[in-house]
Amino acid sequence: xxxxxxxxxxxxxxxxxxxxxxxxxxxxxxxxxxxxxxxxxxxxxxxxxxxxxxxxxxxxxxxxxxxxxxxxxxxxxxxxxxxxxxxxxxxxxxxxxxxxxxxxxxxxxxxxxxxxxxxxxxxxxxxxxxxxxxxxxxxxxxxxxxxxxxxxxxxxxxxxxxxxxxxxxxxxxxxxxxxxxxxxxxxxxxxxxxxxxxxxxxxxxxxxxxxxxxxxxxxxxx
Numbered sequence: 681x682x683x684x685x686x687x688x689x690x691x692x693x694x695x696x697x698x699x700x701x702x703x704x705x706x707x708x709x710x711x712x713x714x715x716x717x718x719x720x721x722x723x724x725x726x727x728x729x730x731x732x733x734x735x736x737x738x739x740x741x742x743x744x745x746x747x748x749x750x751x752x753x754x755x756x757x758x759x760x761x762x763x764x765x766x767x768x769x770x771x772x773x774x775x776x777x778x779x780x781x782x783x784x785x786x787x788x789x790x791x792x793x794x795x796x797x798x799x800x801x802x803x804x805x806x807x808x809x810x811x812x813x814x815x816x817x818x819x820x821x822x823x824x825x826x827x828x829x830x831x832x833x834x835x836x837x838x839x840x841x842x843x844x845x846x847x848x849x850x851x852x853x854x855x856x857x858x859x860x861x862x863x864x865x866x867x868x869x870x871x872x873x874x875x876x877x878x879x880x881x882x883x884x885x886x887x888x889x890x891x892x893x894x895x896x897x898x899x900x901x902x
Contacts, residue, residue: 682844682848683789683790683791684785684788684789684790684791684850685790685791685792685793685842685844685848685849685850686785686790686791686792686793686849686850686852686896687792687793687794687795687820687838687849687850687851687852687867688792688793688794688795688851688852688853689794689795689796689851689852689853689854689855689858690794690796690798690803690806691772691796691797691798692720692853692854692855693852693853693854693855693872693893694774694775694778694794694810694893695772695773695774695775695806695810696772696773696774696775697716697720697769697772698713698716698717698720699768699772699773700716700765700768700769700772701713701715701716701719701765701768702716702773703768704761704764704765704768707757707758707761707764708757708761711754711755714753714754715750715751715753715754715757716750718746718749718750718753718754719746719747719749719750720746721746722745722746722749722750723742723743723746723747724855724857725746726742726745726746727739727742727797727828727829728828730742730828731827731828731829731831734827736826738799738823739797739798739799739802739823739828740799740801740802743766743769744766747762747765747766748762769802770802770805770806770809771805771806771809772806772809772810773810774810774812775874775892775893777892777893777894778810778893779810779811779812780894780897781893781894781896781897782812782815783815784897785896785897786815791817791842792815792816792817793816793817793818793819793820793838793841793842794807794816794818794819794820795820795822795829795834795835795837795838795851796819796820796821796822797821797822797828797829797834798821799821799823800819800821800823803819803821804819807819817841817842818838818841818842820837820838820841822834822837824837825837829858829861830857830858830860830861830862830864831861832861832864832865834861835851835861835862835865835867836865838851838867845866846865846866846867847866847867847868849867849868850867850868850869850870850896851867851868851869851870852869852870852872852893852896853869853870853871853872854871854872854873854874856871856873856877856879856880856881856886857881859871859881859884859886860880860881860884861884863884863885863886863887864884868887869886869887869888870886870887870888870889870890870895870896871886871888871889871890872890872891872892872893873889873890873891874891874892876891
């Protein structure tokens with residue numbers, strides 16, 4: 681029997697990207713949710729543009745640029761808060777169900793990995809902060825191939841590491857564009873649709889759609 685292999689996107693899938701601003705909601709004020717939404721949108725946009733024009737960049741730098749745009753868009757934040765927000769992004773909170781799901785899958789003998797646009801040091805910090813040390817067989821950063829997802833070279837990192845064909849990997853992401861890229865590559869894909877968003881990319885469908893990662897864990901759903 682083939683050992684089940686689960687590969688996870690990190691930001692927005694395992695780790696709550698809005699928890700950084702959430703820690704400073706009072707300091708940011710009534711535009712906290714708007715700030716966080718713009719920050720995330722620009723961070724992603726910048727990765728797509730850099731990938732499209734084949735210009736190298738670190739995820740940390742693009743995260744910082746996204747925050748600067750978001751701060752300007754809402755009219756500014758109090759002095760020193762920018763640095764606190766960037767620091768908080770290195771220790772994002774995992775979604776509530778994630779620890780139990782990972783433990784369940786690991787206990788069932790599955791192989792687990794992260795495949796993320798994040799820089800290695802950012803991913804290491806997030807994994808350690810969440811208490812996930814030793815859980816993953818691999819934490820794969822696209823910095824190794826010099827381009828951001830959804831470029832196929834990024835997904836190829838997972839098949840290369842595990843030595844399997846794409847269809848043998850279950851790839852989980854909350855980002856529908858990421859699911860589209862992974863589906864086109866040939867992964868079995870699971871879209872974690874936490875927000876209940878409408879589906880898109882009909883020619884690159886998800887294999888499954890679930891509302892959170894609990895749907896992966898037999899002990900938690902049975």
